[in-house]
């Protein structure tokens with residue numbers, strides 16, 4: 001298919017322009033993570049929320065590997081993978097997110113992680129056996145340039161994890177009380193694989209079925225995780241609307257829903 005019929009990287013850039021999200025600005029995005037870092041793990045759901053994705057990546061890594069985690073954040077993937085490979089470079093633009101990651105690595109006596117505070121666009125890295133970018137390409141408007149750099153840094157396998165544009169049960173509730181839904185509704189995994197394809201690289205696209213789960217002592221706690229900035233009245237409405245989706249559990253209440261996650265896997269040498 002000629003690029004002029006469908007240019008995947010251009011579709012990605014158009015989707016980003018549509019969002020008109022203040023966080024497309026690097027400084028604004030860093031400021032966001034600065035105030036959000038300590039709450040990130042809670043908001044991301046419990047670790048079972050990434051179990052299937054982690055299993056997929058674990059199958060691709062070898063004990064002697066070096067792994068580069070681009071946008072490592074608080075280390076949801078970095079830390080379990082550090083226990084499976086020789087060394088991990090945890091790269092992130094946010095000092096606050098890396099501070100949480102450093103603290104968690106220390107608490108788990110994990111010593112084979114190097115921390116690199118830099119924007120991917122400005123980073124200079126040596127090639128790693130495995131390169132991972134999970135939920136972290138949302139700000140890179142020039143997708144092709146970002147992917148070319150990732151490919152150049154990959155010795156054996158590149159994995160990109162992203163949403164597939166799905167919509168969770170609480171989306172209408174959030175839209176009703178906040179007026180907007182900020183998570184991407186585009187099939188980003190296809191745009192990543194398509195851009196690689198237009199670079200001449202044949203990547204696999206896999207869909208992983210996760211269950212995203214939030215646990216809180218009270219129903220209010222769960223509403224606050226989902227809409228941290230909402231007013232008390234809005235939280236009342238959200239709590240009410242969430243009721244059909246909540247279950248009692250040992251720790252209080254649990255809100256869980258199935259979530260499809262896209263994993264794009266490219267093995268070095270696989271060309272179109």
Ligand SMILES: C[S@@+](CC[C@H](N)C(=O)[O-])C[C@H]1O[C@@H](n2cnc3c(N)ncnc32)[C@H](O)[C@@H]1O
Pocket residue numbers: 033044070071072073074075076077091092093094097118119120121133134135136137138139140
């Ligand atoms: C949604 S979090 C994902 C963290 C982790 N990969 C996970 O799945 O839990 C996104 C992370 O990517 C980082 N990030 C976003 N754009 C980046 C860029 N251009 N260069 C480096 N880090 C970036 C953010 O600072 C943040 O820590």
